[in-house]
Amino acid sequence: MSTATTSPEPPAGDGIQSPGPSRLNPLAAARRRLRTGELGAWPVIIGLIVIWAVFQSLNDAFLTPQNLSNLALQIAATGTISVGVVLVLLLGEIDLSVGSVAGVGAAVLAVLTVRNGWGDVAAIIAVVVLGVLIGILHGSVFARLGVPAFVVTLAGNIGWQGLQLYLLSPEGTINLPYTGPIGDLTHTNLSTPLGWVVGAIAVGLYAVAVLVDSQRRRAAGLPIRKPVGSLLRVAGLAVLVAATVAVLNAWQGVPVALLIFVGLVVLVDLMLRRTRYGRGIFAVGGNVEAARRAGINVSLIRISVFALTSALAAFGGILTASRGFSASQSTGASDTLLIAIAAAVVGGVSLFGGRGSTYGALLGSLVLGSITSGMFLLQLNSAVRFMITAAVLLAAVILDSLSRRGRRASGRQ
């Protein structure tokens, strides 16, 4: 994406060939991406547009501010869990315990606040720390003892659900108060002007980042993107943000829970792409042996990623409890795990490790959330929803495998 198109000055590296015609022609570039398997986010964006068009044509309540606002709130909790799943998938591993960890997180939250009288904020922090500890346990058994992650987290899946049931017995459900920070997490909306201000700040920050980057590149004598391209990207984001804020403001305002979810997506993405730690995660997911030889502490990366994943799962549990004002034995159970993993995969995160981004969790959550919401509007039950979700998931996995094969064939001739 960040490759050069033109350069005002001769590029510093003469050995690096100037971009060929295929780079300048968008159609040829698209074909090359298709062939080499570097598809990026396009399949899921196109899929989302198709799904929205279909549901809107079947029921015109689908693309209304109210329904879209509900959709935004619905995806915040599992989407947060899905961001953590992206991290383990980038390592080429899997975490089957995220649903149960979310459940146990919700249960501990309720037990601490309702039964033991802890303050909301202290309880939230405690639950996230608990998530970190659970993840360190999973990660250590995997990284130090060499037990496959799939088995470790399967044990976690069963075990943490057991703890959740134990903590919530005998009632089975603990109701949370309607007031206070926990409930507010998912029941607060920004005022109309504040929504616009937040949106404007986000776009402004992005524009500044793009500008600073291209100025530094120019100063360093590196090829830069055409100004038109940069302008289009900023304008594209501005339109997207403006449309979202306008729609959400037309109902009850921008939900804070959505802001938290999107904030986590952006934050974790920056960590992945802009820090040495994130580079280490991609390296371990791409080629463990190369990472080890480059001096990267592979075990530390693995353990910390499992810790982050469980912490995000626990926080997702908090959001779920907040939204329903309760922690129950079914919190985080049933399809939470499957949807969280499916969202990441549908969002283009490769199951083979080393490829994908947290924006995949956002897009994938939107796709799966839209299917759920559309089915609900059409008054179809879970049976149909499951089958359609399965088809979308399968399509995403097939695409992943095909693009992997494409990369194999195009590289290393």
Place this chain on the structure above:
Amino acid sequence: MTGTPVLAMSGISKRFGAVQALSDVSLEVNTGEVVALVGDNGAGKSTLIKVIAGVNPADNGEVRWEGRPVQIGKPSDATALGIATVYQDLALCDNLDVVANLFLGREVTRVGVLDEIAMERRSRELLTSLSVRLPSVRVPAAGLSGGQRQSVAIARSLLGEPKLVLLDEPTAALGVAQTAEVLDLIERLRGRGLGVLLISHQLADVRAVADRVVVLRLGRNAGVFDPDRTSQEEIVQAITGALDNAVTRRRARVEEGTATAPRSPDEDQPA
């Protein structure tokens, strides 16, 4: 060949259980010199490289670095001295671009954030100075040819400003054009004043770039040759041991007039 060699080893022995992989081996590499290490399968070439790289320290023997006696007990000792090792494979992450691969494990940061611009600039400078041709420094390594991958792996070893580069069969998996690409690169390393120790089974390649050819046979030195003044047959004879006595030498000269270099797939990646 004046001045002290950058690396001088003598009396190097290494035993693996019952196998005496190296016995009393000597080797010198000067700055700005390409030394080829040749020998039949199992002759101990990779073992010697691993001794120098600190992966498998020698049992006994003396190692001198720029004239000083040194101990190379672990890989970081070798790196600290200025020894870089390029293994044939397992070196690149296919999912990362060229810049990320070059700087893997030693990324440049600015206030905790990766400084992509500084890394990209240095990558381009480095690759340009080595005349490595790539479609772009931002393509993932998966999209590179075998020769380009090997070139990137070699370029990467130079970021640590080494004085000696060890290459274990850098051309084993490459076609003709790609081999030429890598051999050119090796000559450029020499041009930069680096010492290069190169293992290869392709005697034609060896003769093309090496200043000296060191032959190992069954873990012992079996001669040092100047490729400009030695025929390929003579080197082959040293490798196969046909020089051991005059009779076999004579027979070999008659029978192996058309002998070709032994080849082997590279099977000895260090664990």
